[in-house]
Amino acid sequence: MNEQPKSNRDANTTWAKPVDQLQVSGVPTGGINLNVQGKHLSGPLNGFGQLWQKTYRVALTGQEVEPTRLIREWKSNFPSFWPAGNNFFGKLGSIDPGDVAVLNLSGPAKSSISTGIMVIYADDESFSFMTPQGHIFAGMITFSGFEDGSVEEGGATVAQIQALVRASDPIFEIAARLRIVHTQEDIFWHGTLANLARHFGVTSPNVTQKDILVDPRVQWGEAGNVWHNSAIRTGLNLPVRMWRRIFGEKQ
Amino acid sequence: MEHKTFDAAIRHTDGVVAIDMTGDIDGAAEAAMNAAYAQADAAGSDPVLLNFSDVGYINSTGIALIVGLLAQARKSHRKLVTYGLSDHYQEIFRITRLSDFMGMYDDEASALQQL
Numbered sequence: 001m002n003e004q005p006k007s008n009r010d011a012n013t014t015w016a017k018p019v020d021q022l023q024v025s026g027v028p029t030g031g032i033n034l035n036v037q038g039k040h041l042s043g044p045l046n047g048f049g050q051l052w053q054k055t056y057r058v059a060l061t062g063q064e065v066e067p068t069r070l071i072r073e074w075k076s077n078f079p080s081f082w083p084a085g086n087n088f089f090g091k092l093g094s095i096d097p098g099d100v101a102v103l104n105l106s107g108p109a110k111s112s113i114s115t116g117i118m119v120i121y122a123d124d125e126s127f128s129f130m131t132p133q134g135h136i137f138a139g140m141i142t143f144s145g146f147e148d149g150s151v152e153e154g155g156a157t158v159a160q161i162q163a164l165v166r167a168s169d170p171i172f173e174i175a176a177r178l179r180i181v182h183t184q185e186d187i188f189w190h191g192t193l194a195n196l197a198r199h200f201g202v203t204s205p206n207v208t209q210k211d212i213l214v215d216p217r218v219q220w221g222e223a224g225n226v227w228h229n230s231a232i233r234t235g236l237n238l239p240v241r242m243w244r245r246i247f248g249e250k251q
Numbered sequence: 252m253e254h255k256t257f258d259a260a261i262r263h264t265d266g267v268v269a270i271d272m273t274g275d276i277d278g279a280a281e282a283a284m285n286a287a288y289a290q291a292d293a294a295g296s297d298p299v300l301l302n303f304s305d306v307g308y309i310n311s312t313g314i315a316l317i318v319g320l321l322a323q324a325r326k327s328h329r330k331l332v333t334y335g336l337s338d339h340y341q342e343i344f345r346i347t348r349l350s351d352f353m354g355m356y357d358d359e360a361s362a363l364q365q366l
Contacts, residue, residue: 009308043348121311128311164315215322
């Protein structure tokens with residue numbers, strides 16, 4: 001890694017305060033607010049499946065963008081870089097430690113999966129999310145920017161997304177082994193980094209990916225996580241949402 | 252706070268391998284941390300003690316590195332415990348759920364008692 005940290009290094013302001021259960025502040029009309037409120041965070045070691053470190057990178061070739069500017073604009077416009085059909089319902093215009101956001105992700109057959117994240121860390125050159133129980137993957141995702149040589153020498157600032165994750169439960173692990181959820185995840189982050197690079201003027205972004213299998217074993221002790229499976233719970237809630245859409249919310 | 256370069260050294264004590272860490276744990280610490288763990292791992296099946304007493308700042312990439320060490324230790328059924336974390340970083344180990352999998356003790360004597 002080429003990161004040479006120069007950012008604010010005050011652990012009191014860069015890390016989130018501990019929370020027992022996640023609290024959602026609100027989701028706009030039309031968004032599905034499920035599987036986040038009251039859930040616990042679930043770290044990379046709390047999931048069921050194989051533990052993967054997945055690193056996606058794009059170089060902002062030919063553009064003079066400092067890592068701090070990259071991260072500032074990434075935080076400010078975070079949802080706008082997501083591929084179409086996916087929604088991030090968080091605080092507008094910033095990413096701060098302790099923030100909780102609801103995500104509506106596009107699933108198979110035009111379905112939606114409602115899940116979320118909590119911002120556990122943010123400084124001037126990086127920020128990190130952690131997933132709640134029931135999310136497809138249990139783990140941490142870190143977004144960062146660093147210089148890889150100077151622009152004059154043919155180098156560039158690099159935007160990186162690094163996920164340290166394992167499938168939350170046996171159902172998501174089967175989907176992972178069949179490459180279904182990994183492929184979706186890869187398409188998602190490739191699309192995000194390409195959009196981010198275009199935002200900074202890169203015309204033909206080249207997103208690279210490196211996967212490392214950190215732990216090939218599954219954790220049978222975590223099989224019960226299936227109770228919180230966000231895809232199943234979002235699907236089971238569909239009749240309720242349709243009823244409300246047709247007949248309105250009963251006050 | 253100024254960036255302090257990370258370094259790690261291993262030592263054998265009371266049937267365990269201790270990794271004494273100094274400086275900041277961030278992306279720049281990756282090579283030194285993995286090298287120290289590989290050295291400890293090669294030393295046999297002794298439990299590993301991570302000494303955080305002289306560690307300054309830990310960012311989220313640093314936490315990911317520690318998760319990676321813990322995953323390697325679990326894979327080889329090796330016990331991993333920590334000591335010397337400040338109250339603040341003990342909280343962060345709780346947020347990130349690392350504390351579910353590794354004991355956290357105030358000092359080396361207390362950690363050794365638990366092994």
